[in-house]
Amino acid sequence: MRTTIVSAVLVVLLGLGLLVGAGVENGPNPFITLGVMNGAVFGLVALGLVLVYKGTRVFNFAQGEFGTIAAYLLFLSINRGWPYWVGILVALAGTVLIGLVLERGVIRPLINAPRINVLVATIAAALFMIGMEILIARIEPRSLSPIIAAVDSSGNPNGVTVFNLPIEPQRLIALGVLLSLGGVLAWFFSKTDLGLAVLATSQDAFATRVMGIGIERMSRFIWVSAALLGAIAGILYVPLTGALTPAVMTSNILIPAFTGAVIGGMTSLPGAFVGGIVIGVVQSVGLWAGGHFTIGEKALQEVIPGVEQVTILLVLLAVLLSRPQGLLGKEA
Amino acid sequence: MSTQTDETQTISPVASEPSRFRPSTRGWAIRLVVIALLAVVTVWRVATVQPLWADHISLAAIFAIIGLSLNIVLGYTGQVSLGHHAFVGLGAFIAAHHITERAGCAPEEGCIESSLGTFSVAILLAILSGVISAGLLGMVALRIKGLYLALITLTYGFVAVNSIFEISSLTRGGAGMPAPRPATFFSDHKYMVLCLGLLGVCMFIDWRFLRSKMGRAVLAVKSSEAVAASYAVNVTAYKLMAFMLSGAFAGLAGALFAFRRQIVVAPDFSFSTALLWVLMVVVGGLGSRLGVVIGSMFFALFPFLIQLVGFLNDFLANTLQRDPEELTLVIGPFLALLTMIQFPGGIAEQISPITRWLGGDRFTMHPEGKHHKPSLLQRRRAKKQGLEVHDDAELVATKSEDLLRDAAGEPDAASTQTMAAVDSSEEVKS
Numbered sequence: 001m002r003t004t005i006v007s008a009v010l011v012v013l014l015g016l017g018l019l020v021g022a023g024v025e026n027g028p029n030p031f032i033t034l035g036v037m038n039g040a041v042f043g044l045v046a047l048g049l050v051l052v053y054k055g056t057r058v059f060n061f062a063q064g065e066f067g068t069i070a071a072y073l074l075f076l077s078i079n080r081g082w083p084y085w086v087g088i089l090v091a092l093a094g095t096v097l098i099g100l101v102l103e104r105g106v107i108r109p110l111i112n113a114p115r116i117n118v119l120v121a122t123i124a125a126a127l128f129m130i131g132m133e134i135l136i137a138r139i140e141p142r143s144l145s146p147i148i149a150a151v152d153s154s155g156n157p158n159g160v161t162v163f164n165l166p167i168e169p170q171r172l173i174a175l176g177v178l179l180s181l182g183g184v185l186a187w188f189f190s191k192t193d194l195g196l197a198v199l200a201t202s203q204d205a206f207a208t209r210v211m212g213i214g215i216e217r218m219s220r221f222i223w224v225s226a227a228l229l230g231a232i233a234g235i236l237y238v239p240l241t242g243a244l245t246p247a248v249m250t251s252n253i254l255i256p257a258f259t260g261a262v263i264g265g266m267t268s269l270p271g272a273f274v275g276g277i278v279i280g281v282v283q284s285v286g287l288w289a290g291g292h293f294t295i296g297e298k299a300l301q302e303v304i305p306g307v308e309q310v311t312i313l314l315v316l317l318a319v320l321l322s323r324p325q326g327l328l329g330k331e332a
Numbered sequence: 333m334s335t336q337t338d339e340t341q342t343i344s345p346v347a348s349e350p351s352r353f354r355p356s357t358r359g360w361a362i363r364l365v366v367i368a369l370l371a372v373v374t375v376w377r378v379a380t381v382q383p384l385w386a387d388h389i390s391l392a393a394i395f396a397i398i399g400l401s402l403n404i405v406l407g408y409t410g411q412v413s414l415g416h417h418a419f420v421g422l423g424a425f426i427a428a429h430h431i432t433e434r435a436g437c438a439p440e441e442g443c444i445e446s447s448l449g450t451f452s453v454a455i456l457l458a459i460l461s462g463v464i465s466a467g468l469l470g471m472v473a474l475r476i477k478g479l480y481l482a483l484i485t486l487t488y489g490f491v492a493v494n495s496i497f498e499i500s501s502l503t504r505g506g507a508g509m510p511a512p513r514p515a516t517f518f519s520d521h522k523y524m525v526l527c528l529g530l531l532g533v534c535m536f537i538d539w540r541f542l543r544s545k546m547g548r549a550v551l552a553v554k555s556s557e558a559v560a561a562s563y564a565v566n567v568t569a570y571k572l573m574a575f576m577l578s579g580a581f582a583g584l585a586g587a588l589f590a591f592r593r594q595i596v597v598a599p600d601f602s603f604s605t606a607l608l609w610v611l612m613v614v615v616g617g618l619g620s621r622l623g624v625v626i627g628s629m630f631f632a633l634f635p636f637l638i639q640l641v642g643f644l645n646d647f648l649a650n651t652l653q654r655d656p657e658e659l660t661l662v663i664g665p666f667l668a669l670l671t672m673i674q675f676p677g678g679i680a681e682q683i684s685p686i687t688r689w690l691g692g693d694r695f696t697m698h699p700e701g702k703h704h705k706p707s708l709l710q711r712r713r714a715k716k717q718g719l720e721v722h723d724d725a726e727l728v729a730t731k732s733e734d735l736l737r738d739a740a741g742e743p744d745a746a747s748t749q750t751m752a753a754v755d756s757s758e759e760v761k762s
Binding site: 059061105106109110113114115116117119120121123124125126127128130131132134135247250251255256258259262304305306307309310312313316317320321324 | 406410411412414472473475476479480482483484486487488490491494495498499500603604607608610611614652654658659660661662663664665666668669672673676
């Protein structure tokens with residue numbers, strides 16, 4: 001119920017923004033559209049964060065690096081001359097393997113440790129992955145081609161054009177994947193036995209074990225799914241940035257995704273979706289406002305550089321002050 | 333729970349605790365001589381150190397102050413700050429800005445040495461900036477139950493890197509903001525002495541803080557917010573105060589960081605640096621002052637220590653063609669993971685037999701009343717003997733008198749430390 005109301009309010013707000021924006025010269029409309037598209041990637045990573053949080057009550061700081069590693073695996077496969085879809089399979093399989101190793105080697109030994117230890121352990125795992133990437137791949141940027149090229153052979157842009165803004169096919173794919181994965185996960189957690197078992201584990205691991213559910217199996221399942229989600233986000237996002245560097249997902253995506261997940265409510269899958277889009281739009285409109293408005297002689301972004309990130313922090317603070325459990329979360 | 337637990341709990345209480353061990357006069361004399369020797373050797377080595385290494389040691393002292401700052405958050409209040417690069421960076425820029433722009437000591441105007449007065453004011457301003465920003469963020473984040481401080485500081489750090497550190501009047505953009513040292517501390521050696529001295533001050537404040545009413549309240553809040561609140565401890569206020577003290581240390585470290593290089597550039601303070609700082613505290617040993625200082629210094633000096641080991645340095649430089657600093661990002665997290673999984677006490681735990689002995693206790697590897705996670709080897713051995721061992725098991729008690737004492741002593745310890753491995757259900761519920 002709450003989900004429907006909040007989503008409807010946000011859609012109406014978005015529509016109003018577009019309507020008002022249509023009357024403005026150099027208006028925000030292309031930025032709003034771009035924000036929704038960026039938000040799709042934030043939402044994908046946020047989905048993985050929420051999944052792990054629902055299952056284990058841990059903020060997973062390694063979620064971003066799953067994506068970077070998947071992107072590197074895809075890059076390596078394509079460089080070897082393998083077809084794109086084989087590369088994607090290799091990337092997904094490799095990342096799932098890393099997820100398994102992470103679960104068995106780091107998370108499982110800490111299964112009964114305080115949550116803060118597990119949180120720090122995911123930080124250590126993320127930094128370890130970043131360190132290995134730097135050591136093996138160096139900091140030099142590489143380029144990764146998208147699934148469908150942005151420009152076809154005759155030079156015309158693929159994809160669609162909204163408000164004079166060409167949208168690459170890759171962005172549309174990301175939005176579609178986010179929508180369908182969000183739906184599948186929501187169904188999974190409310191309707192299937194396995195999904196309910198995962199939720200039970202997060203609420204009371206001891207009682208769940210007494211009920212005959214193997215919490216180790218649940219933990220493994222959660223981390224494999226999280227790795228898979230992270231890998232999908234990485235494969236979809238990195239070609240859009242144009243540069244594949246170590247820690248690209250952690251430095252560009254992880255923090256907005258976390259903010260989005262918190263705004264949506266850490267325990268809510270639709271919340272991750274909504275929060276991701278909200279962050280995308282807020283960031284993008286902030287960027288537009290920074291160039292559009294002026295304070296005295298100077299543009300806003302000259303007075304406050306990075307105004308779009310400041311707006312993110314303000315939105316996060318506002319949401320946490322008024323609704324600590326997030327827009328769609330159930331508990332604080 | 334297995335049946336063995338019940339058996340240990342039914343054993344009747346034994347005689348009262350043995351009186352605390354006190355070394356003899358000769359024992360004290362030996363300990364004092366060892367402490368004096370350690371002090372003399374340290375002071376002598378530090379006093380005669382090369383200028384290059386004096387600079388490295390300054391960095392180590394700054395890292396140690398940052399470590400103490402994070403230890404207050406992580407070790408005492410049980411929260412995480414992932415935005416410490418922002419606190420430290422802001423302190424550095426504020427200090428440099430005060431010297432160069434407000435006190436008017438800019439190198440382009442021929443001012444190479446700042447005056448001692450402006451230097452002190454700059455450091456105080458940096459500390460104040462840390463206190464204020466920690467206070468503002470904490471006021472929002474620490475009201476909420478859970479680890480939300482991690483997320484707010486995370487976003488704050490992101491904003492600091494992308495926005496605050498881009499304000500050119502504060503940072504002078506990519507060129508960096510100069511921060512000349514005063515004449516009193518101009519040489520690297522004198523500056524190292526200053527850094528070490530301030531580290532000592534921080535350790536003293538940290539010690540007094542933990543022993544005060546405030547420190548006890550903070551520790552109580554960490555153990556259980558509900559119980560602390562029922563004893564009329566204002567949970568949010570004490571967490572906030574601890575976080576502000578942490579901010580003060582971070583600001584101080586920032587100012588020292590600025591004057592170390594005498595120029596501040598934004599790339600010095602990145603997100604991954606903040607993460608590495610969190611890990612060095614974990615490796616040092618959460619909640620242990622000495623352990624954290626040693627751990628932080630190790631992380632700071634690691635790249636330079638590698639260069640001392642000739643063959644390793646050759647291997648890195650020639651065969652792998654890698655910078656030692658790149659290795660820190662791999663070794664650091666690896667050590668942190670190893671610490672958390674296998675040696676939860678960190679460096680502090682490893683050196684505890686020595687530190688306890690110096691403090692007037694027996695030299696034992698396994699102090700009484702301390703629970704150890706069974707090592708991999710112990711668990712394997714137990715498995716061979718047909719005992720069931722869970723990952724969450726406490727140490728297999730080897731001596732029967734330990735068991736008796738535990739059964740007689742604290743009920744919590746008795747229920748968790750048992751002959752065989754037993755699920756500690758209390759932990760699962762929390």
